[in-house]
Amino acid sequence: MRLRHACARLARVGARSRPSHQPHRPMTRVPLHAASVGDVYTVECVDLASTGEGVCRLPDGLVLLCANTAPGEVLEVELSSVGRSFARGMKLSSVRASPSCVTPPCRHYARCGGCAWQHVDYETQRERKGRTVREALTRVGRFVDGDDLTSACVGTKETTRYRNKMEFAFGSDASGGVVVGLRPRGTNDSIVDLEFGCLLQSEAADDVLSAVRASLKRVRGRIDAFDRTTGKGTLRSVTIRTATSGDGKRSLMVDLATTASEKELTSGALAELIADITKHEAVTSVVHTTVPAEAELRRAGVGRSAKFVKGGKKPISKRKVVTLYGENKIVETLHGVKFELSSASFFQTNTEQAARLVREVVAGCGFAGDRSETVLDLFCGVGTMGLSVASNAKRVIGWEVVPEAVEDARRNAEINGITNADFYRVDLSRLNPSKGTKALLTTPQGDVLPMPDIVITDPARPGMDASLIAILRTIGARRIVYVSCNPATQARDLALITAPSQGSQDAAYVLKLCTPVDMFPHTAHVESVAVLDRINA
Template sequence: MTPTSQVKRMKKNDLFSLKITDMGVDGEGIGKYDGMTFFVKDALIGDEIRARATKLKKHYGYARVEKIITPSPYRVEPQCPLHRRCGGCQIQALSYEQQLAFKENKVRSNLQRIGGFSKEELEQVCLPIVGMEHPFRYRNKAQFPVGLDKEGKLVTGFYAARTHAIIPVEDCLLGVEENKDVLMAVKEWMLLKQIPAYDETTGTGLVRHILIRYGFTTEEVMVCLIINGDRLPEKETLIERLSVLPGMTSISYNVNTERTNVILGKHTECIWGMPYITDYIHLRNTGDFSVEDTAIAYHISPQSFYQVNPVQTEKLYSTALEYAKLTGKESVWDLYCGIGTISLFLSQKAKQVYGVEIVPQAIEDAKTNAALNGITNAEFFLGKAEEVLPQFYNSDDLDAGMRHPDVIVVDPPRKGCDEQCLSTMLAMRPERIVYVSCDSATLARDLRILVDGGYELQKVRAFDQFAHTGHVETVVLLSKGIIDSQKVKVEMSLEDMDMSGFQ
């Protein structure tokens, strides 16, 4: 019997034995059965399992673990009993050492497969991944959906993988312990005052999510209820219960009446304390990079983008600053700058920093944070990086440092950099480009464009920002090689250019 005929006979729900020989980008196990590749959630490399087919395609399929026949030597007992149901910690059953190896290999594999870099090239530039000493309790932000279970009982927790069914979670081990007390206080208030939970199917009910932020340095706590309405009833009682909790600094509600999966709406109302909490990111010594321990303060509102793992963020940003090799004389562009977290780090060692971000609130936060720290050499512009950067590059009236910066730092969203943005970076010809990435697949694609445009890959280092998940952050240094001017063609018009929209 040929493998093809065997595959044709396999049906959904069939049982079969499978040896897991690899892991996919999200931590799923990969094995082959009669020439057909299967992807299996919760299976680890080295497992021998009894699998049940759940979906079959022509050349591959999906299965679930029915029984672990022989466990992987890398399998450990997860600390959270809900890890399989919740889906938030895809690889918690994998030893932490192997988690780091998996993520390091994920980055290298994408650079080879998508970026076209050779194994020999990567051996020269890839540094060991930076892991965590304590890979639990690292998240400074949590968003808990609120709803009712099948018995009509009020629950908070997280959505099960690929569903909107809430798995009750009282104390997520990735989040801070303060979350548990906040959830208990809010639920007690809802039950006491008969405040209804939101029902996605009908669009009725009030409380949709509970957003909690925590300052690791200041120990300040923020609570924001996302509600399906324009007012919060019985808020005095809620304030009484929350305001007595240690570290409570900010209590607010956010209005979201849309039938959408987007959590936060546009309007937030502070009802007690400050409309933000404050936290600090410290500049750390990394390798040959020696600096005084400097702390930069940030005001963080419910809608601010702020890295969720402050311990690793300090290592990541300090490494990005090390790669930038600033002496105090350089001009720097920080693209996709958010609330200015990296920009303000760079400003400590640069002559001038220019940040670009598309989110208006983030730009306002960046300007506020610069003023908070007394930083005057960081300027921020609102707009898309792929639109703002070319307009500045094409203006003969601007400072040469803006048109031809010494360093460009990019920290784009998961989709990576826009093609126009990459073209303009190549045209600007900075001495160094520091690329911070949350997706090594789009990173690999963009690096190939930059290297083909004349830059040399100098250093690649992965950071475990999200322990027990399949995600990995990466910082890359590129330096200017011999630029082939024929490769860099950027067509930009100077006609009717209006710079006022970017102030």
Template sequence: MAQFFKAKPNKSKQLSAKLSLDITQLDHLGAGMAQYQGKVVFVAGALPNEQVTVQLTEQKKSYAKAKLIKIDQASAARREPLCPHYVQCGGCDLQHLDVDAQREFKQQALTELMTKLGNNTLEQNIIAPAITGDAWHYRRRARLAAVFDKKTNHLQLGFRQSASSNIVSVTQCNVLAKPLSDLITPFAVNLNQLKSKASLGHLELSLAENGLFAVLRVTKVLPASDIRWLTEFAAKHQICLLTQDNDSQLTQLHPKVDEAVAKVTLPYYSLTTSGDSEQPLRCEFTPGNFVQVNGEINHAMVQQAITWLDPQKDERVLDLFCGVGNFSLPLALSASKVIGVEGVPEMVQQAKDNATLNHLDNLSFHHADLSADLTHEKWLGKIDKLLLDPARTGAFESLQWLKKMRPKKVVYVSCNPASLARDSKVLIEQGYQLRQLGMVDMFPQTHHIEAMALFELNVE
């Protein structure tokens, strides 16, 4: 008789009997932590000082994960989530925690990671006041997935489900700017009237200083009837509506573009400075380009970065991972020369356009892979000040060129405290000292932590 291989059940994924645990603290991702049989147990949704009933869902050698079944004794900091989609949606995972307690948790997580992973000694005078703002309706941009179900002939519009690729259809979003949140349901109804609804990808909504913008990803050419329907919808809701095809080509449906100009309207936001010049700067961005989604926090963050760097009229400043010029533009108002470097070619071009738009001739932008060998890059050389604003992976590779750049000050803007802590070790090994460290609450109601750090070169 033939014998066939039969996989053994994965014991690490089997559910346990129900357990009662005491939550002692939060990990840096916002999950509750408890002790059970010598292991640390992570419980998403649980808070410190709570007694909870759980089931273990995954067991490893030194830790386990558990599913929250019931809260037997609630924390005084627990709050009823405001969003009706909170349980399913994978976005705002700390709505159950009071916002002041959220910020205390983020500040503590930041200092612990910088101490443990970065080997930093954090005196109290190093810790800067946190940058905080509105806890709700702060996002000026969001991308909603559009998924067509052949069985129901219905298009879902929403966000990814927690720990899943499935879509949660949403009717509102309480962290999205109110004018954008109010568009979700009308858009969902409107898109379901289209003949080509099976050919839609995602919907990107933005609130800019020049109005409401919506970009609809399309995989096929829209029929004339769908274009008329969308144009009427955009006119009714006063939206600048564009489509984006498979080649990332943008077509503006409303308002109609002058054929002689043939250029789509781009959203923009203003950057004001508190330096010698009060000149407001206009920063345009194109769909798909990265921009900071929290306008209020971004404004305060840019101001703090400039204050900490303190660029002078005779100094050269290098801005690595510069994007469309969020920091470079205002820095150019104070410094002699600002050099911005970015890895995405389209964003480099947009940054150049923004420099021209603002009549800044002491600003240059360059395209480079900042994780690669920079030996032959013409822009790489002695500078006075350095600003870093990398992605979550950090700036480890770029910091290998510190000896050649030798800036007096480095401001590091981070969206991942773990990579900031790791990179701070490189800076310290190269003769820099951590002078300021501040938490930036860019994403209230979530566990995400942004931070800003100032390092100064020891002159001894």
């Protein structure tokens, strides 16, 4: 949501300035046009922003963002920054509670940046996510019927323990020991020590995190954390991935990312940490990823709220991965399909909701039921969507830029006995539209592929390149199913796909439906599945 479009109304009781040297002295009136850092206002929260913060307004109409509030709450806020288009503030007290506020289930929530909306009841979260998609369609895509085209957000039964993969960072505590946890809100250079675990991941994964914490105490003083500002130190992060087999059995993969040498992996404090991890009965794989001993952060410029921002030396694109225990693979089951995942594989991090997402995609494809259709699967990754619909199709053709993902997709097809799916590597952001259909329907070996009846596209947050959209309109499949994790870029692309036809070789489409799916409870993130039909198909 663009800040200048934030829908809010003012409920101001007063505005005061608090002198820093005499905190108990009566506060003086602040002119409506002179808001500055340190001023205190009483405002009402009227909405939730895409950042997860509450949206309020100052008396002069300036948008004010504040964390840990919810629509309907009247609160006292001290301004922490004031810009030309919006301000941010810190909540001092609640004057009137919000009916949407609940007690956060996590004891780390006040500081941890892993969640933004634990203090907001789930129905309010779900409604806001649906509205995010609707607003993107109407404001970015300029669809006058955006509200009617957007269905209710598909919610989830489980709002905790839903993530199958979590990455935790290592850091130093005040006494020089190593701690492991997540970053605080708005900060890149410190760590919230997760003493009580993380409610986003499985209990089995939490047990492993607890074992890591206990091991760090035992090796205290013999190993240090990686410093992202200098590139010095050893322990950078630990990623815990949980997979659930068809019979419900849990298995875990643990990926330690460090700057350590091969020798340090077999003796000393790091080797002891690795041994402690392997003792957990659910751990079936432990791998080590080597990271360069280079700074990842640089000092922020003047006016930035954070001390450090990303932008140190550019990390190497391919890191060395060594298997220390078991194999570098773990098997997850989704929609009846087994997916063999390596430590580097991308996979939807909420398996239960991913199954609902796949069901929306299958329904959106509108298969005839006779397995006569060819499906073009763009940005296919490890084959999640394409392999999930293969049983409904005559043929699936997948395109993906990451070579390791292409290999994963091919292997996943093989282990499932799926013979009607082929996967190829291509950079979908660098296609030449002058080649027409050949740009997407020719293999790297020069073989001509059949025209698709259905296109499934699932791009990353930046969305699709205009050249790709032009080629899709040239191909003219009868239906396009567009899966997105960014409502704004999806709406932008949908506007291009549905633009009027420019000739007989340029198919136009109509948007039939857009369904939001909540993949990440307690955050502002939302996925959506849009279904488009070719006009005069």
